[in-house]
Amino acid sequence: MTTQAQQQTGKIIWHFMMSLDGFIAAPGQDALGWLEGVSIRPGVVTEYAGRIGAVLGGRKGWDAYPDSSAPYGGAMGGPTFILTHHPDDAKADQAESGPGVTFLNCEVAEAARIALEAAAGKDLVVFSADIGRQLLNQGLLDELHLHIAPVLLGDGTRLFDNPGGVPVQLERLAGDDLRASVDVSYRPVRTN
Amino acid sequence: MTTQAQQQTGKIIWHFMMSLDGFIAAPGQDALGWLEGVSIRPGVVTEYAGRIGAVLGGRKGWDAYPDSSAPYGGAMGGPTFILTHHPDDAKADQAESGPGVTFLNCEVAEAARIALEAAAGKDLVVFSADIGRQLLNQGLLDELHLHIAPVLLGDGTRLFDNPGGVPVQLERLAGDDLRASVDVSYRPVRTN
Numbered sequence: 001m002t003t004q005a006q007q008q009t010g011k012i013i014w015h016f017m018m019s020l021d022g023f024i025a026a027p028g029q030d031a032l033g034w035l036e037g038v039s040i041r042p043g044v045v046t047e048y049a050g051r052i053g054a055v056l057g058g059r060k061g062w063d064a065y066p067d068s069s070a071p072y073g074g075a076m077g078g079p080t081f082i083l084t085h086h087p088d089d090a091k092a093d094q095a096e097s098g099p100g101v102t103f104l105n106c107e108v109a110e111a112a113r114i115a116l117e118a119a120a121g122k123d124l125v126v127f128s129a130d131i132g133r134q135l136l137n138q139g140l141l142d143e144l145h146l147h148i149a150p151v152l153l154g155d156g157t158r159l160f161d162n163p164g165g166v167p168v169q170l171e172r173l174a175g176d177d178l179r180a181s182v183d184v185s186y187r188p189v190r191t192n
Numbered sequence: 193m194t195t196q197a198q199q200q201t202g203k204i205i206w207h208f209m210m211s212l213d214g215f216i217a218a219p220g221q222d223a224l225g226w227l228e229g230v231s232i233r234p235g236v237v238t239e240y241a242g243r244i245g246a247v248l249g250g251r252k253g254w255d256a257y258p259d260s261s262a263p264y265g266g267a268m269g270g271p272t273f274i275l276t277h278h279p280d281d282a283k284a285d286q287a288e289s290g291p292g293v294t295f296l297n298c299e300v301a302e303a304a305r306i307a308l309e310a311a312a313g314k315d316l317v318v319f320s321a322d323i324g325r326q327l328l329n330q331g332l333l334d335e336l337h338l339h340i341a342p343v344l345l346g347d348g349t350r351l352f353d354n355p356g357g358v359p360v361q362l363e364r365l366a367g368d369d370l371r372a373s374v375d376v377s378y379r380p381v382r383t384n
Contacts, residue, residue: 022214147373154354162346170378181339186362
């Protein structure tokens with residue numbers, strides 16, 4: 001009989017809305033404007049807000065959206081960690097309440113360990129293409145959860161930019177055939 | 193009463209197996225080796241072989257796979273058209289029978305018109321990222337049919353490489369919500 005409850009460790013997941021052609025952000029200032037008109041399954045935000053205990057992000061994303069209360073419509077409630085070599089000139093947190101942001105200046109693996117511990121048994125979500133790629137390449141990323149938007153961007157920040165690397169084989173989390181491809185079919189929206 | 197049957201015109205479609213991160217070919221010589229172990233819904237090949245009446249491809253793809261009888265496991269039966277400015281040094285067709293290949297040296301839109309007419313009422317499939325992008329940008333691409341493989345490539349030939357362009361909004365061919373995103377979730381295949 002143990003006298004102390006064993007705390008379960010959460011997973012490290014990449015969770016993004018991604019364009020059909022593999023981008024998570026458009027080039028330029030209006031990085032997420034292309035998502036207008038794209039719908040998401042009802043309940044998704046609540047579902048993820050409940051399972052996510054902390055956010056790990058990069059400096060670029062933070063400076064674009066410096067608000068630790070923003071993830072999952074404010075329903076997440078856990079702390080935010082930003083990996084940056086220069087915490088001194090990062091934008092101040094715009095959140096008026098909540099657990100706020102902690103800037104980390106360390107190796108990616110160490111940042112993930114700190115943030116996962118802060119998630120207190122819930123999952124850690126990685127909101128950065130760069131950090132996610134490094135964790136994936138180091139074997140530290142547990143899962144990828146993507147919402148594939150019916151949009152072709154043609155340019156921008158790729159989910160996984162890994163020139164010279166080897167293909168990363170994935171398997172689906174559920175289903176009869178874990179290596180099955182997913183069939184999608186679209187037509188361009190005619191604007192005229 | 194008409195004395196001659198009106199022939200229906202097929203659609204121009206992009207049909208590819210694509211990596212989750214938006215690539216249709218890996219860099220280097222082994223462009224399609226990453227597809228090993230990826231499965232596709234049973235019946236897909238037969239289904240498309242029946243609806244496709246002609247293939248339009250580019251020079252690079254032809255020289256890598258110079259066999260007009262290869263598409264859809266040989267079950268397609270229609271002609272192949274290859275758009276190239278230098279037909280003279282293209283590789284010879286390795287097909288031993290069938291309708292063979294025709295090299296076209298013209299504008300993309302004209303090549304699509306010729307190949308669609310040759311499809312004789314069936315659909316024209318475009319097996320080229322470059323030609324497909326141009327047709328899409330000219331408003332001539334009717335549909336995109338993709339099989340998203342559980343693989344991250346990180347590098348290679350992108351489905352839609354369109355720097356400086358505007359986002360292309362798509363809609364699903366069927367469903368209650370044509371602008372819905374598609375949810376997928378994976379874990380990396382552990383190789384050790």
